Amino acid sequence: MIASPQVRVRPDLKIVRQQGTLEPRFVVKDPVTLRYFYFGEHEMFILRRLDGQMSVAEIQEAYQDEYAPLKIRPAEIASFCHSLHARGLAISGVTGQSQQLLKRAEQQRIWRWSTAPLSVLSIRLPGIDPDRALGALAPYFGWLFQRTTVIAVLMIASVLMLLGLLHVEETLQRLPTMQSLLQGENLVWLAIALATVKIFHELGHALACKHFGGECHQIGVMLLAFVPCLYCDVSDAWLLPDRKRRMFVSAAGMYVELIIASLCAILWYFSEPGVVQSICFSVMLVAGVSTLLVNGNPLMRYDGYFLLADWIDVPNLSQQASESLRRPLKRFFTRREVNETPLDANPKFLRAYGAAALVYRTMVIGLLLWFVYKMLKANDLAPLGDTVLFLAIAGLLFQPAVGLVRWWNRPMAMREVRGKRLAVAAVVIGLLAAGLSQVRWAARVQTPVLAQLADSHMIYVPVAGRIESTVSAGERVVAGQPLAQLTNEEIQLRRVELTGDLNEQRQHVENLRRQVNNDRTAAAQIPAAEAVLEDLQRQLDVVAKDAERLTIRAPSDGVVVPPPLRVAGQQSLRQLPAWSGTPLDESNRGALLERGDMLAIVAESNRIETQLLIHQRDVDLINVGDRVQLLFDGLPGAALQGRIVEISRDEVLAAPRNLAQGAELPVEKGVTGEAALIERNYQATVELDNVPTTLLPGTRGKAVVLGRSLSLAARVSRWINGNFRFEL
Numbered sequence: 001m002i003a004s005p006q007v008r009v010r011p012d013l014k015i016v017r018q019q020g021t022l023e024p025r026f027v028v029k030d031p032v033t034l035r036y037f038y039f040g041e042h043e044m045f046i047l048r049r050l051d052g053q054m055s056v057a058e059i060q061e062a063y064q065d066e067y068a069p070l071k072i073r074p075a076e077i078a079s080f081c082h083s084l085h086a087r088g089l090a091i092s093g094v095t096g097q098s099q100q101l102l103k104r105a106e107q108q109r110i111w112r113w114s115t116a117p118l119s120v121l122s123i124r125l126p127g128i129d130p131d132r133a134l135g136a137l138a139p140y141f142g143w144l145f146q147r148t149t150v151i152a153v154l155m156i157a158s159v160l161m162l163l164g165l166l167h168v169e170e171t172l173q174r175l176p177t178m179q180s181l182l183q184g185e186n187l188v189w190l191a192i193a194l195a196t197v198k199i200f201h202e203l204g205h206a207l208a209c210k211h212f213g214g215e216c217h218q219i220g221v222m223l224l225a226f227v228p229c230l231y232c233d234v235s236d237a238w239l240l241p242d243r244k245r246r247m248f249v250s251a252a253g254m255y256v257e258l259i260i261a262s263l264c265a266i267l268w269y270f271s272e273p274g275v276v277q278s279i280c281f282s283v284m285l286v287a288g289v290s291t292l293l294v295n296g297n298p299l300m301r302y303d304g305y306f307l308l309a310d311w312i313d314v315p316n317l318s319q320q321a322s323e324s325l326r327r328p329l330k331r332f333f334t335r336r337e338v339n340e341t342p343l344d345a346n347p348k349f350l351r352a353y354g355a356a357a358l359v360y361r362t363m364v365i366g367l368l369l370w371f372v373y374k375m376l377k378a379n380d381l382a383p384l385g386d387t388v389l390f391l392a393i394a395g396l397l398f399q400p401a402v403g404l405v406r407w408w409n410r411p412m413a414m415r416e417v418r419g420k421r422l423a424v425a426a427v428v429i430g431l432l433a434a435g436l437s438q439v440r441w442a443a444r445v446q447t448p449v450l451a452q453l454a455d456s457h458m459i460y461v462p463v464a465g466r467i468e469s470t471v472s473a474g475e476r477v478v479a480g481q482p483l484a485q486l487t488n489e490e491i492q493l494r495r496v497e498l499t500g501d502l503n504e505q506r507q508h509v510e511n512l513r514r515q516v517n518n519d520r521t522a523a524a525q526i527p528a529a530e531a532v533l534e535d536l537q538r539q540l541d542v543v544a545k546d547a548e549r550l551t552i553r554a555p556s557d558g559v560v561v562p563p564p565l566r567v568a569g570q571q572s573l574r575q576l577p578a579w580s581g582t583p584l585d586e587s588n589r590g591a592l593l594e595r596g597d598m599l600a601i602v603a604e605s606n607r608i609e610t611q612l613l614i615h616q617r618d619v620d621l622i623n624v625g626d627r628v629q630l631l632f633d634g635l636p637g638a639a640l641q642g643r644i645v646e647i648s649r650d651e652v653l654a655a656p657r658n659l660a661q662g663a664e665l666p667v668e669k670g671v672t673g674e675a676a677l678i679e680r681n682y683q684a685t686v687e688l689d690n691v692p693t694t695l696l697p698g699t700r701g702k703a704v705v706l707g708r709s710l711s712l713a714a715r716v717s718r719w720i721n722g723n724f725r726f727e728l
Contacts, residue, residue, distance in 0.1 A: 007081050007090040008052035015044075019241040022313050023344070027238045030088060034217055036238050037087065038315045042067065046080055050090060120391040121368055124231060127220020130206065138210040144259075145211050145248070153255070157262050164265075193282035195228070197257060201295070202232035204256030205249060209234040212245045226372060243310055250306040254291050261287035299360040314344045321354030333425070336416040365392070437713035442706045445618045449630055449686070449703040450611050451695055453603035457556060458563075458698065459483060461593045462549045463491070470599075473562045473584050477554040477602065484583070484599055486550040495547055498540040505533045554602050560584070561606075563598040564634070564698045601697045608691050610642065612703055613652060616680035617722060621707035622647065628686050632701035635694060644705065646685040652677060 014029040024041035056074045084090035206216045214236040222231045237249040268280035298308040309317040324347045376385035465486030509529045515522035562582040579591035630640040
């Protein structure tokens with residue numbers, strides 16, 4: 001190949017020279033694979049002469065005449081030809097090349113599919129080619145990208161921001177609280193706003209690219225941390241000669257979001273509280289926060305990154321920044337002499353950017369993994385969370401590992417390594433890792449919590465019925481005294497029916513016994529009749545017991561305390577109104593109580609204590625005296641403080657009904673119908689520093705126990721032992 005390059009450049013490649021760059025730069029588009037490549041002036045000089053006619057010597061002579069006094073070796077030209085052929089930009093005249101190209105394409109396809117699971121946090125689904133549809137839409141939206149429109153949008157947005165700053169107090173008063181923003185209907189509107197705004201964001205990129213003469217051949221859905229998002233491939237914008245137009249295509253998504261946010265800001269300010277105002281604020285929040293933290297951030301490979309790369313005229317900014325970090329390491333640890341390609345920016349700037357991007361992306365990936373793992377674990381999908389975590393870490397380490405293996409397989413690899421320097425670095429890194437693994441901090445054990453009166457009994461309705469009478473809140477009762485009388489017409493009617501059937505069957509049995517001497521068949525009917533009589537008696541006993549349970553009695557002496565208030569929910573016109581308040585209220589006479597509803601609490605004292613349910617894997621992390629932070633439902637934003645005063649070593653078998661009904665604990669139906677815990681849990685008692693008057697018995701919530709300190713190594717060991725079993 002050194003004597004005569006047996007390759008020629010494909011004639012169907014599209015080559016465009018970019019304008020406004022500090023150095024001449026060319027972009028080559030492969031119309032088949034839709035891949036794009038950057039080339040400098042010197043590389044393009046050689047590429048244009050690869051027509052299959054010129055020899056290496058002729059290309060060398062032409063190059064040295066054009067760029068004297070620079071010199072180039074034939075081996076360098078051959079290496080460049082080989083790289084073009086490997087990328088599919090050049091074809092060879094060798095027989096059987098088509099089979100080689102097909103084999104290479106198949107290998108690349110297998111490689112993409114085999115490594116796809118490693119990109120579990122960013123799964124791109126196959127899309128569609130929208131270029132024809134965009135070509136039809138582009139004329140109708142071209143006015144959005146005119147200079148006059150852009151200036152008007154920026155001026156309106158600036159005026160709105162200025163007005164907001166001038167009336168900041170009034171604006172802050174109209175903003176919803178964080179609690180109301182992340183609850184119920186507002187959370188739904190936020191999700192809808194996120195999906196809608198991002199659709200218009202990607203369409204903005206596509207329409208801008210089409211408006212300036214580019215093409216868009218792929219648009220589809222991707223799963224970013226398992227959240228559906230739209231993606232749009234506007235790589236064709238790199239073929240736009242004008243740098244300002246390329247930058248505008250990169251910013252078009254944020255530009256469209258700015259338009260939407262400005263319109264919603266006006267509607268939000270002049271609208272009354274309600275659905276319209278919630279929708280407008282959700283759109284404003286999504287368009288503003290996502291633009292600042294994600295799309296406009298140059299440390300992530302999104303819009304801000306491509307804007308910065310074009311602005312400072314550094315193509316492949318991320319790759320060059322990574323290379324600027326690797327080169328000093330290569331020089332320090334190896335003796336290999338390599339002709340390094342000059343970087344397009346100051347190496348110090350590239351190293352600073354590369355380090356900042358590495359730290360920021362690591363933090364973002366860590367937060368995403370934490371969020372996904374917690375979400376899956378909360379939905380009883382902990383094994384899937386472990387799999388996602390393993391695949392994500394494997395995906396991050398896969399490419400460096402492949403590069404290391406390829407380097408290791410080189411014949412001269414070991415001779416190039418500076419062994420002493422590498423050994424010293426390995427020792428230093430090992431010592432640092434050992435030191436970090438011993439850094440200790442307090443374990444944070446999250447548990448469900450339930451507030452209840454000390455030495456109290458929670459009284460639940462054993463049988464559904466309507467309230468006829470109850471004792472009053474605050475009344476002192478003795479053991480066995482009726483607390484409430486319920487009525488259930490179905491039970492009373494069933495009792496009357498069974499009593500009549502029982503009397504009738506009893507008379508039937510007596511008649512059969514009288515007929516034994518006169519009728520031989522009567523004796524044979526007696527066993528069956530007696531069996532029916534016993535079954536009716538058993539049914540009547542069950543119904544009679546249910547009727548007795550309609551009278552709910554106090555289990556011990558104490559004071560009657562009302563249960564947590566029930567807030568009336570929205571009812572449709574087809575539903576009967578539900579009761580609210582407490583069952584002890586006079587206004588709820590005649591209200592229907594379902595089985596399992598809390599009627600009252602009988603307590604021997606008014607002292608409130610809180611009970612934690614500690615999972616068996618976390619029991620060894622807590623001790624008496626550990627501090628606890630508690631957040632109860634109905635007391636938003638008020639984190640209470642306390643300490644553990646007692647830890648029971650007896651396993652809790654039945655789950656407290658309030659926690660079981662609130663889906664705080666994984667439970668199953670027990671033999672006797674109670675909510676039995678699926679996993680082992682133990683009870684701990686917490687004494688609060690200050691008990692607010694608004695904290696009612698039966699209120700549930702979440703608690704965080706600051707347990708004993710654990711090192712990083714211990715935490716990793718606990719996680720491995722908790723998720724994997726190593727048995728021989």
